[in-house]
Amino acid sequence: MVKDAPGARDYDWWLLAIVAAICAIGVLEIYSATHGSALAGMHMKQIRWLVIGFVLMFVLSRLDYHVIMDQAPWLYIAALTALMAVLLVGHTRFGAKRWIPVLGEFFQVSEFVKLIIIIVLARFFSEVRTDELSLQDLIKAGLLVGVPLVLILKQPDLGTALVLMPMLIVGAFLAGLQWKHAAVIVMIGILMLPVGWHFLKPYQKERVTSFLHPEEDAKGSGYQVLQSKIAVGSGGFWGKGFGNGTQNQLGYIPVRYSDFIMSAWAEEQGFKGVLVALGLYMALLLRLVQNAQRAKDRAGMFLIMGVTAALGFHVLVNVAMVIGAMPVTGIPLPLMSYGGSATLFVFLAIGLVMNVRLRRFVN
């Protein structure tokens, strides 16, 4: 299997450093947001998740990605089965069926499904031999993503379902998506919007309407976004200081330790802190793309770019939500937001990236 075990110097230490820095500010802000409240000690739990994540990342990076991608069909079937299972016997929390208990913790199945879809899509696209992506292949890829997407929407988990889309789009783009196809898809997408609207749950519709007309909903998700904007705006350029964010400390920011952690960070650290955080994310994403550019083969490149698409989309949607530029979707900020499954997903995804990098020079 593994011909030459890669050495320590083959790891992307820069990437690890960036990841570690993001995790560190995440833990700091989780501490600031929860200390002295009923949630105190949450940062320690997050550190535990980070440690597990690091370990899993290294484990995954040791296993040749070709071997993993070899199992793509089985992984796909396993993913669909898990999604069905969660719908049938899953645990309901916060009004959605997303969790199944494993080893005493509740795992959000769709986080791992994301990882599997990245692998499945990479496998699919690397088997496309043409330079241009044919319509037939494009439709096949669409179906591969479509089935789990519908199952995730059933939970309902609009946020995770949406993350599958950029994976598909970026994959197709890199596999040689033709501009005419892209144009047609965009057209169909626009035409399908009203139909899609019809399928949204009432609370999802409410989130969209309150995004479009925030003044009409001062207590629901419009209220959340407003409070988040107040937090961000009142932070100013220099911020209110660690542990001094009133919006954060007094609980005006909704789920300030998770989905809205960027809001808490921006309030306490100000624009300069945001500059640091977003700079780190930019470095992370660009470093991922760089790794893709230096991948040994198409399979590795697709794998890394699938991860890049997922993480990039997470950052975009989450941060845009925090500043009120996008509706509330419940997508966490990778590595900063508190959360077990989401953190493990990111580390596993980065494990895949390391995996590809480690085998750059290996035949």
Place this chain on the structure above:
Amino acid sequence: MSYWFRNDSRLPQERLAAASYVIVGMLALLLLGFWKLQVIDSDKYGVMAEHNRVRSIPIIAPRGRMLDRDGRVLVDNYPSFSVLLLRDDQEQVDKNLPAIAEGLGLSLDDLKEQLDNTKALPKFQPIVIKPEATPADVAFIESHRRDIPLLEMLMVHRRRYLPGGFMAHASGYVGEVSEQQIEASNGKLRPGDIAGKSGLERQYNDLLVGTDGMRRVIVNSVGKEVGRLTQQEAIPGKQIQLTIDYDLQDVAEKGLGDKRGAVIALDPRTGEVLAFASHPAPDPNDFAVRISKEEWQQLNEDKEHPLLNRVTQAQLAPGSVFKIIMSTAMLESKTPPESFTAFCPGYGVFYGQMHKCWVYGKKSHGAVSLHRAIVESCDVFFYNVGMRMGIGTISKYAKMLGLGAKTGVDLPSEEAGLVPSEEWVQRVYHHKWYPGSTISVSIGQGSVMVTPIQVAYVIGGIASSGVFKQPHLLKDLQNVGEMRVPLSEDTVERVTQGMYGVVNEPGGTGNSIRIQGVEFCGKSGTAQMMSYAAASRLGLGKGKNDGWFVGYAPRRDPEIVVAAVVEDTSEHGGTAAGPVVRDIVKAYYDKKNKKAPGQVTAENGKPGTEPGPAKKEPAEEPKVAAKPEQAAAVLPASEKNKTD
């Protein structure tokens, strides 16, 4: 492992590069968004954040107290707790409402209705759901702070009035502001605020209300107080000193007793109101908290009209008291000349109709002059005078002397009474004046109507040689209105001699209420409320009267004038209302004569120390009487002149 990947190393480098540009562009856009919020609009959000965490809890300012002219407390406050409902979290409110209703002993439906009514108000504004919290309520709130974090207690000041409706119509009462008042106040008033609704409470509301303070506390997002910022103390309302003399007021209240009627005592030299009573009177302590709809309706529909301020609002026929106006008019207009005498056989026939004198069937007055006509209250004499003068002259002098117009007393909703005239009949009834009506008006019957305060004001003015001072209850009222009517010395002398005779000469209608050593003068009046015929039609048997007496002392330039009316009595004015007036005048002189020389007294306008033996204190606040210099309210110039 199948060899599906075939070492395919074709990498779409251009498209990968494009992906990096997209990443950079995306993050640049996000950064721009932060720049807008954190740098450009930072101040705006800073203010919003400040408002978010700071909740302002009002500190209610106590209303100013009301003191009598000697500095004794007539109206004051006591502390009480109101229960506030915080409405920030609608879900919590809906969930806990039944428990709250049960815990505080409120009706759930009423509570829901109240919430519906206040929907339009901002959510962060708490509402008062129970004005007077009992110890059990306090215990309930304290023990459920954790599971029902929606209740808060607010210290308020409740008004305390003297019990039993003492001086109730003068003091008025306070109540919760109505929705219209809130809307009209431009945000100054909040629901649950207290404002004067009637009487002096309303007249001087702007003086009496203080400025509420504000306790600014830091709350978390569920409204729990986590810290305290600043405290802006409440500025108490101004204390006002009244012209009322508690001792005289007490005599007035006791004198009226269960009788329906009104008493007003004035110092005609200054216009100061010394006593002011209207019975029946509601107890304003009942409104100081919150009055139920039923109780309010009951008060409004009460046949005895307890809410009517009879002193300023009861418009009644003056009866024979009007003869003083007739006498003054006769002497001033010389129609007929002062030497005019009439023969009274007990009745007279005018314009083909018989008009009785009040002695009809018992005796006759014989030949009477003006003096005897006043003393014995001969109707026939004044029938003749009225016929000779005509309604035009009567109406002219009645108006000149202040009837048919408000006296300008500093109380809201004063009535003007009515002086009939040819124009008035034409305007209201669209027909010509019947000369026969003049005959009834001549003895204060027919359509002429006066209020008790007008009677005291007019008689006091005539006896003061035509100087009419605006009646008022605020001791420090500046620019007291004054009306001067040029009455000849002869007129004043003759009319006051007549009124002296009423009390002090044999045959006078007030002969039974003489006061030893006091030049007590007056005039009685007995106005028929309805004709004998109408009364018997309604099954009331004998007609009922409004018994009047207006008295003053001394004869010229009096110090005190008292008008009293007892409604619905079968007695004559002299016997029904006379003793009430006499008792007040007597109390006035008793008090005056007891004062040691050199002592500061009511007369020289400064608040005096408690004179004589300790009387019943109106309220348990002895330190005020000891420090009367604190009592005087300072009036802003703009407020001073307000009388309507």
